Amino acid sequence: MSQDVITVLFGDPFAVMNTIGLIAFALVGSSKAIREEFDVFGVVIVGLAMAFAGGVTRDLLVTRVPLALQSPIEIGLGLLGVGLAIGLSVVLSSPDTHPVTLVADAVGLAAFATTGAIVATEAGVSVFGVVAIATINAAGGGAVADVLLDRAPFILFEDFYASCAVLGGGAYVLAGAVGAAGGTAAVVCAVVTVASRLAAVTYGWNLPTVQELGLRRE
């Protein structure tokens, strides 16, 4: 992908988004595990699982050895997020529902939707494949964390969560289709995802059920 002004100014979009996403999602996952009074090992595992599950699944789907297992920097970034969660738990009474954590979750979702779209595009999958991998990369961590916390992966359905990554992935594809450079498409994807997610949290967005659409009578 050719160099564009975004890339020149801010560096490789994948590296930037990956760093942000790993720290943010490890922070969110560990905060949830602390709230559930998991032991220290469990707190580390849930944080790392939330940070790495989406990206590992993405890498498996394009059949490459997961980046998380190859680069020692990755694990360091995840542990930094775990450490931040433990730090937050000392100063905040309910860190897992604090605005800091909600924003970190939205930022991580946007960052990983973007890394997913970038890797999928490089792997040469279909347009649907790009949106699917962006969504899996973004929402996979939260879904796995939910399962580890003994909840159904309702994060996939509630609160207009994974839908934001679908919108972001679609925006990435559209941006590329109209000729945007890689860095620009990455920023478009991240902004659409984080903005729609924060709007969904702020205004309580929900998608209707088939029943509510009036398509059937109970």
Add this chain to the structure above:
Amino acid sequence: MSQDVITVLFGDPFAVMNTIGLIAFALVGSSKAIREEFDVFGVVIVGLAMAFAGGVTRDLLVTRVPLALQSPIEIGLGLLGVGLAIGLSVVLSSPDTHPVTLVADAVGLAAFATTGAIVATEAGVSVFGVVAIATINAAGGGAVADVLLDRAPFILFEDFYASCAVLGGGAYVLAGAVGAAGGTAAVVCAVVTVASRLAAVTYGWNLPTVQELGLRRE
């Protein structure tokens, strides 16, 4: 695999079975999600997850990029099944337990047992590997849909469900061992799977527990 009369008459067995399976399983998965009053996004996700989870797992096991991410036709077939489920929900009061859906489930199970056996044979795995991949391809979608619907994947154990795919996969291996061409083996696999599944539903087949076998005293 050499051309045989089945393939000449009906086309590539993989393509035919894959098309049938995607539509049937997306229909079944979405019907279950509508019943549970999931929102529209959730209905689409559960339908696509049921349609694609088995095949994606199959492709990962033979280390190739999932077909679902490469071919835009695949996603269209899945969405067609989702649309059929929404249509059925308008005209039927309990579409998820209607005979149409039960038959679609059995047909999808048979179609995907067959695609799994074909891909596994081409990948050159062991005889056990062929049966295992046929079973995972066939039962994987229902198991993932169950988890998304917040149920245990009991579909793997109840009602003689995955067992039918084991029988079908075994029949495929046997047919190949006695010299049947690819298309014939595919038809044998599909017929054994769908017939045993429909018989299991009709007659309420169950496998005994170890306790019921009289092997131990409670």
Add this chain to the structure above:
Amino acid sequence: MSQDVITVLFGDPFAVMNTIGLIAFALVGSSKAIREEFDVFGVVIVGLAMAFAGGVTRDLLVTRVPLALQSPIEIGLGLLGVGLAIGLSVVLSSPDTHPVTLVADAVGLAAFATTGAIVATEAGVSVFGVVAIATINAAGGGAVADVLLDRAPFILFEDFYASCAVLGGGAYVLAGAVGAAGGTAAVVCAVVTVASRLAAVTYGWNLPTVQELGLRRE
């Protein structure tokens, strides 16, 4: 990896540990399924899932076709473990909590931590990757079995279980770093894992929660 005295005396460390692990974990998984009164198919599936889930995940992470699908011997070893579980259920009243099963679980954990460390080292992943794959190989089977048995994968958190594989994987890396040959490192990994697990069961080891560490006030 060069031949060392351990390898000359006992044979290829991977083959030895893999054989032990498959039999032990199939025995443990099937014993749990018998206790839950699963049908015969379910007992076989849970046993094989516990035996193979960790190794299949390991192989996918290093992007190779799972050994379990390639070698007919593997499935035979798994079925041997299932048969042993059925045999034990005839002679013992609560085989899933009998010391034989607890020891088999610890031995399987150690054997699979070792196979994971060996495969990961050969794949050339980072030091963190070796410990992560050792842990996933060891604890993955129990986690999948728990999900199939409709429990949360609490095995990941409770009773100092996965932590033992982390210790074993770390010991393997350390042994290699100080110049130990492959067979010696394998023995060190297995001994550290099984000893820490048996000590954890015997003495009821638990890791503290963040709250218990006094880092935050409830």
